[in-house]
Amino acid sequence: MAQQKLQGIRGMNDLLPDEAERWEAFEEIVRDWLKSYGYRPIRTPILEPTALFVRGVGEHTDIVEKEMYSFEDRLNGEQLTMRPEGTAACVRAVTEHNLLYGASQRLYYMGPMFRHERPQKGRYRQFHQVGVEALGFSGPDVDAELIVMCRRLWDDLGLEDVTLEINSLGDAAERAQHRQALIAYLEQHQDVLDDDGKRRLHSNPLRVLDSKNPAMQEVIEAAPKLMDFLGEESLEHFEGVTALLREAAVPYRINPRLVRGLDYYNRTVFEWVTTRLGAQATICAGGRYDSLIESLGGKPAPAAGFAMGMERVMMMWMDGQESGPVSRLDAYVVYQGDAAQRLGFRLGEELRAAGFSVVFHCGGGSFKAQMKKADASGATYAIVIGEDEVATQSVSLKPLREGGEQERIAVDALTDELAERIYGSEE
Ligand code: HAM
Secondary structure, eight states, X not given: OOOOOOOOOTTBOOOOHHHHXXXXXXXXXHHHHHHHTTOEEOOOOSEEEHHHHXXXXXXXXXXXXXXXXXXXXXXXXXXXXXXXXXXXXXXXXXXXXXXXXXXXXXXXXXEEEEOOOOOBTTBOSEEEEXXXXXXXXXXXXXXXXXXXXXXXXXXXXXXXXXXXXXXXOOOHHHXXXXXXXXXXXXXXXXXXXXXXXXXXXXXXXXXXXXXXXXXXXXXXXXXXXXXXXXXXXXXXHHHHHXXXXXXXXXXXXXXXXXXXXXXXXXXXXXXXXXXXXXXXXXXXXXXXXXXXXXXTTSOOOOEEEEEEEHHHHHHHHHHTSOOSOSSXXXXXXXXXXXXXHHHHXXXXXXXXXXXXXXXXXXXXXXXXXXXXXXXXXXXXXXXXXXXXXHHHTEEEEEESSSOOOOEEEEGGGHHHHHHHHHTTTTO
């Protein structure tokens, strides 16, 4: 009996070769860009102790309340979570390995994150982030650097229609004062709040301001603004960031309602948004998180960072790209007979050692069937080896893309000939 076909998990996508090649090309651009700002890679596990995110991201956030893939390890009873974001994990690793003793760090990571959200265009349960964290810097210059470097990447990728929203969340004491005023205000308007709003009123009143419920907009609009509670230092920091943005000619919009969905932020927060992706408009987001390191058990140190959703940025980037494979195979080796097989096998290795990409036909078959495979492979040339070629220690080189005659080339001259044809014509 035929077995039932198994399917992947909803909201978790396969990247098939054409798309995966684009991702690799994108990752290469991203790595070059990060290197140009002196950021170094860090890789942390997918699984972390659940407590890390509860404490780091915040108990009353959507992520911790309802989106984490958490489970108990049956084998030892540990409470584990598949990382929903990278900042807490990065800080955990940096603290655990004492990377901040007498030093600051500019770090980045790339990889999958997991949130049990309702899947839709641009929103997945397994998605990928490029995360960038600058640890140990307190000044507004690093906030500005993080933002300006995003702008550079959008330029490198040729993305249009990406705009910057920025806000300051002040410091703990200022937020506490604002929070008190906000709770008092929202309590006065409880009749207008929906269930989520009522639930968050005391646990996370800032998030009430994030509601999209039309019935609540008037109340939200008139709510006490955090900006009005900021002290001199916070205002100065914010002014420092925006001054550098103006200096770098990065346009921004101050959005006093930008509060972010994770609890660790203070002072600068920002989001890069687009109108091109429908509801999932934020392609990149971040800010300052000066107390996270300490709250995860490290020696107090300031920090700031951001993460971009790779699927979202890829969608925008691909918009302006041709489809089809990114990388071209240089040659595909077809042969007939044992001696030809051995010669082809050896030549394949020699060509790869010289830097070419070569597929050696596996599985035998007639010349005709093998040539079909060679064509389908997308290779630029077929290297054809039959009895004749073996006898004269040569190969037949057949162009598969642009017309041109098949030519006999001596085995010893093959590497140079291929180099001349492939690289010689590029200049
Ligand atoms: P976040 O705002 O939760 O921040 O996520 C950053 C970005 O990841 C979002 O702007 C979005 O582009 C993408 N993203 C989030 N959830 C999904 C999803 N379900 N599907 C597709 N893309 C998604 C953070 O994660 C912070 N760790 C950023 C940060 C780093 N702050 C400081 N350092």
